[in-house]
Amino acid sequence: MTDPISGAKRTQEQAVAAWVNRLNEVRLETLFARLERHADDLDEALSLVDAALRRIDLEVVARNRGGVKGMHGFIAEVAEVGVGNARARIVGEAARYGWVNDNGPVDLLRDGVEIQQKFVAAGGRLGLGAIGEHLNKYPDFIRNGGKYQIPADHYETIRDLHAMSATDASKLVAGSGDGPSYRDWLRVRAFFGTGRVDVDSLEPSALDYADVQRGSYTATLESEKDSLRATARSQRADASAAERASIREAGKATIAAGVVEGVTTFVTAVVRKHRAGTPLAQFTAGDWTEVLGESGVGVVKGGVRGASVYTLTNLAATPAAVASALVTASFGIAELANELRTGTITESEFIERAELVSLEAAVSAVSSLVGQAVIPIPVLGAVIGNTVGTVMYQTVSDSLARRECELLERYADEQRLLGERLTSEQERLVDRLRSAASTYVAVLDRAFSPDVETALAGSVALAIEVGVASADILDSDEKTAAYFLD
Structure with a gap:
């Protein structure tokens, strides 16, 4: 039968291929899991926005809750809950907002924080007057950790005015016009100057004041759904980019395969010399130099194998076992070509041995694929399949070789007797x-x-x-x- 060392090395080669293949499988499984999770997150986020739309239609608009002047406040509360929870869900987080809906001091709860919304534009005070009135009624609201939430555009204006110096404020328009006025700056300065409210006690809503009006909330929430879909597309693109085959991962496969094949070559070289009759203790410097030289070649071959298998499996959709077999056959034929150039073998011997090398590599690849399919355990199935397939091939090929020798010998005897008789x-x-x-x-x-x-x-x-x-x-x-x- 064929040398067991050769069979062990072929098994090691297929083990490396199976390991690289497993790396690819893990990466793709992670990608598919992320994509599936993002799809679920998007569906849930869109359903939260749809639920907010239905609630506004049925519980606010249909009931005319708050009347003409106060309806947008209730719309804002429900919309904030729907949008806030949807934005959390799209990134895989749990719902954060809850609608209190009891006409008490708290409108919303977010992660346990009490929130009072003030979507007020009357009087041009950007809702600060309404905040003051609420604080008069509930003086401990801020001390108890409560937050006042105002429209995003109002919050931006207040922050800008609060941070503005008197010199810059003097350059603002005196009355109404585009943008805040000097009078608005004075109101903001007076409001925060009392010390009752700090600017950090205010926070922006997810929506602007105009977004939650009776005639605009539907378009606002539909636009939010479009934004959620855009976020999902970006997430899918990011996931695909993160799990894409990379030069860095190819480098890891190359190094690992080189180390494994180098170690295997070292061990097989030592075993071969020992079996040739040289005890390990009697290895000379020349023996060790030869062993290390073979090991170095093994490292290079392993590196080429790892890089080739990784590249072929990811760019050419080639099964890892087949890719490794191609590399093995290429190495074998290259060695035979060198022997042919040096005159060590003839052209007919080159063809015969090249066919044998390719056949053995093909048997190894098919055996690994079948083993992995029958035993769906990463790497182990391929190794067992390759081992069994190689042993079977070697047994059959050796048996056929013996039969062929017997036939040839019998034919030669018959020809010899015929020659003598003639x-x-x-x-x-x-x-x-x-x-x-x-x-x-x-x-x-x-x-x-x-x-x-x-x-x-x-x-x-x-x-x-x-x-x-x-x-x-x-x-x-x-x-x-x-x-x-x-």
């Missing part, structure tokens, strides 16, 4: 031919003798020699007279 017959026939030729020449001499009597007797003898029937031979006076006269 040689004997040839010699016998040559002797007969030589004797017949001698007799024929002697009879021919007599037939053409100058003496008539001798010639006549010789002619009769010649006719008999060449096979003329005795009845047709004129060997008497009666036959002669009858032939010429009758």
Whole structure:
């Protein structure tokens, strides 16, 4: 049978391929899981916005809750809950907002924090007057950790005015116009100047003041759904980019495969020398140099194998077992080509051995694929399949080789006996031919003798020699007279 060391090395090669293949599988499984999770997150987020839309339609607008002047406040509360929870869900987080809906000091709860919304534009005070009134009624609201939430555009204006110096404020317009006025700056300064409210006690809503009006909330929430879909697309793109085959991962596969094959080559080289009769303790410097040289070549081959398998599996959709077999066959044929160039083997030997190398690599690949399919355990299935398949192939090929040798040997014996028999017959026939030729020449001499009597007797003898029937031979006076006269 084939050397077990060769079989072990082939198994190691397929193990490396199976490991690289497992790396790819893990990466793809992670990608599919992330994509599936993002799809679920998007569905849940969209359903939260739809639920907010239905609630506003049925519980606020249909009931005319808050009337003409106060309806947008209730719309804002429900919309904030829907949008806030949807934005949390799209990134995989749990719902954060809850709608209190009891006309008490708290409108919303977010992660346990009490929130009072003030979507007020009347009086041009950006809702600060409404905050002051609420604080008069509930003076401990801020001390208890409560937050005042105002429209996002109002919050931005208040923050800008609060941070503005008197010099810059003096350059603002005196009255109404585009943007805040100097009077707005004075109101903000006076409000926070009392010390009752800190600017950090305010926070922006997810929506602007105009977004939650009766005529605009539907478009606002539909736009939010579009934004959620855009976020999901971005998440999918990020997930695909993060789990894409990379040069960094290819480098890891190259290094790992090189180390594994280098170690395997080192061990097999030591074992081969030991089996050749050299005890380990008697290894010379030359022996170790040879072993390390082979190990270095093994590291290079392993690195090429790891990089090739990783590249072929990710760019050419080639099964890892097949990719490794291609690399193995390439190495083997390259070595044979070098032997052919140096004259070590003939062209016919090169072709025969190249076919054998390719066949063995193909058997290894198919065995690994079948083993992985039958035993769906990463790497282990491929290793077992390769081992069993290689042993079966070696057993069958060795058996066939023995049968072929027996057939060839039997054929050679038959040809040898046939040759001996034909040689004997040839010699016998040559002797007969030589004797017949001698007799024929002697009879021919007599037939053409100058003496008539001798010639006549010789002619009769010649006719008999060449096979003329005795009845047709004129060997008497009666036959002669009858032939010429009758």
